[in-house]
Structures are given as C-alpha cells and as structure tokens.
Amino acid sequence: MSAPWANAAGWYEGEVYLFLGPVVGTLTPADAHAVLAGEFEDGRAGASVAGAGDVDGDGNPDVIVGAPGSGSLYPDPGVQPTVYVVSGPFSGTMQLGSATAVLLGDPNGAAGTSVALAGDVDGDGRDDFLVGDPDLSVDHSEKGAAYLVPGSVSGTRDIEDVAVRFPGTSLWDGTGYAVAPAGDLDGDGTADVWVGAPGAEWPSASVGVAWGMSGASTGDVPVESALAIAPGGVAYSSHAGSLAGGADVDGDGQPDLVVGAPNAGYGSLGGGAAYLY
Ligand SMILES: [Ca+2]
Numbered sequence: 410m411s412a413p414w415a416n417a418a419g420w421y422e423g424e425v426y427l428f429l430g431p432v433v434g435t436l437t438p439a440d441a442h443a444v445l446a447g448e449f450e451d452g453r454a455g456a457s458v459a460g461a462g463d464v465d466g467d468g469n470p471d472v473i474v475g476a477p478g479s480g481s482l483y484p485d486p487g488v489q490p491t492v493y494v495v496s497g498p499f500s501g502t503m504q505l506g507s508a509t510a511v512l513l514g515d516p517n518g519a520a521g522t523s524v525a526l527a528g529d530v531d532g533d534g535r536d537d538f539l540v541g542d543p544d545l546s547v548d549h550s551e552k553g554a555a556y557l558v559p560g561s562v563s564g565t566r567d568i569e570d571v572a573v574r575f576p577g578t579s580l581w582d583g584t585g586y587a588v589a590p591a592g593d594l595d596g597d598g599t600a601d602v603w604v605g606a607p608g609a610e611w612p613s614a615s616v617g618v619a620w621g622m623s624g625a626s627t628g629d630v631p632v633e634s635a636l637a638i639a640p641g642g643v644a645y646s647s648h649a650g651s652l653a654g655g656a657d658v659d660g661d662g663q664p665d666l667v668v669g670a671p672n673a674g675y676g677s678l679g680g681g682a683a684y685l686y
C-alpha cells in the first residue's frame with residue numbers, strides 16, 4: 410500500500426507501507442510492519458509499487474518502488490525520477506535512498522510511473538522487472554518508453570545504462586503508462602513482457618499497443634520487433650492504459666492478457682472496458 414502524496418519533512422516525498430497478514434479491521438500507517446520513506450520533496454515515492462519477487466536472488470522477497478516526480482509537463486527542477494529496488498527482509502522505517510539499487514530516470518520524464526515484475530526475461534535465473542516512463546521527452550517529443558531492468562542491478566545507476574529500452578514511436582504515445590508480465594508467450598523458456606501505449610496513433614484512433622519481447626537483448630527494442638500487438642479500436646479509449654498478463658485465465662495452457670481501456674465510452678457516460686485476449 411502506498412501514499413505518494415505523503416508529507417515528511419516537506420511536501421510529497423511519498424511513503425510505502427507493508428502490512429503483514431492476516432489484515433483485518435481498520436489499520437492506519439502507524440500499524441504498518443515497515444515503512445519505506447521517500448527521499449526528496451515532490452518525488453512521490455509509491456506512485457507505483459510491485460512486490461513479491463526475489464530480484465537479487467538472496468531468498469527474501471523484494472519490492473520495486475517508483476518515485477516519478479511530477480512529470481515533464483510541470484517538472485520540478487530539484488527532482489529526478491527514480492526507481493528503487495529495496496531488498497527484504499523489511500521492518501521499521503527504511504529510507505529509499507539507501508535501497509539496494511537506485512535507478513535514475515531521464516530528468517525529462519517520469520520513470521517509475523509504472524513498475525511490474527517481469528519474470529526471468531534474460532534467462533539468467535533471476536526475476537527481472539519493468540519500469541514505465543510514459544512522459545519521457547527527448548527533444549520535446551513526448552513519446553514515452555518502458556525499460557526492462559535485470560534483477561541483478563545494484564548501486565546507483567542511470568536506468569538508460571542498465572536496461573533494455575522499448576521506445577515510443579510518435580508524439581503522446583504514452584508508451585510505458587502500463588507494463589505487465591506476459592508469461593512465456595512463444596514457448597522458448599524465457600518470460601516475455603507487455604508494454605502499453607494508450608496514446609498510440611493519437612488522436613485519430615487512440616489505438617493502444619501492447620508488445621512482447623523474448624529473451625535477452627540490449628539497447629532499444631523497436632515496436633516492429635513485437636511478438637504480438639493488441640490494438641484498440643475505439644478513439645480516445647486509452648486502450649492499454651492498464652494491463653495484467655502472465656496468468657492462464659481460460660485454462661488452455663497459454664498465458665493470457667487483460668487490457669484495460671479506462672476511457673472507453675467517454676462522452677456517452679460509459680465507464681470503461683476491459684478486454685481478455
Ligand atoms: Ca531478495
């Protein structure tokens with residue numbers, strides 16, 4: 410559970426709370442078993458959280474926490490978007506600045522808007538994870554990007570130096586707004602991943618794209634090399650604004666994908682839609 414607008418010494422440092430089960434009744438942050446505290450004002454740590462994997466391979470579950478800041482539209486010059494890998498076990502108040510890995514995003518973006526465990530994509534036996542930066546703007550072209558980060562990462566690093574990047578292709582694609590594990594779609598023994606681009610082909614069709622990747626790779630992975638694409642068909646629906654994958658919902662042995670389109674029906678009092686592939 411997280412509170413990205415939680416205040417500590419200043420404004421919006423953000424906090425993430427760990428509650429141990431069984432969780433019953435009314436609990437407050439004071440009841441948390443552990444608190445992960447954001448390190449700088451306006452960092453908004455906890456805007457995204459993904460847990461339960463063991464990315465550093467020590468046998469303890471770890472957690473990934475995104476602190477994207479306020480985004481490239483209203484950037485705070487004192488904030489660099491940051492993603493933290495915090496190693497378990499967890500107890501008491503832990504400062505995110507002393508995490509096992511501190512991954513610095515491009516200042517012209519909002520890395521950590523989304524995070525997700527990916528499974529072992531590069532085949533080294535450790536779980537890897539995804540980081541979305543839908544605000545990423547290079548040369549004023551807000552195309553967004555997602556990153557696949559190896560679970561073995563440690564220390565303070567620029568995310569660009571340690572990750573495979575899935576770049577957006579056109580203005581306001583929102584690539585990386587949602588990221589999700591895909592399971593092993595092509596059956597080659599390594600996990601694949603989904604990357605959502607809810608603004609792709611904006612504004613004419615607002616077609617969302619989710620693309621998978623297989624096996625180890627480095628550098629940029631272009632959308633042309635996608636294993637599969639799940640396009641939206643409804644304008645402005647924000648198709649692929651949320652994603653969940655990797656599980657076999659219909660029991661046919663193949664991992665499936667759920668795509669959220671939270672703005673489907675916009676203008677006609679619709680309440681969004683979800684699609685199962
Ligand atoms: Ca661990």
Ligand SMILES: [Ca+2]
Nearest residue numbers: 529531533535
């Ligand atoms: Ca791996």
Ligand SMILES: [Ca+2]
Nearest residue numbers: 593595599623
């Ligand atoms: Ca695969």
Ligand SMILES: [Ca+2]
Nearest residue numbers: 657659661663
């Ligand atoms: Ca299935």
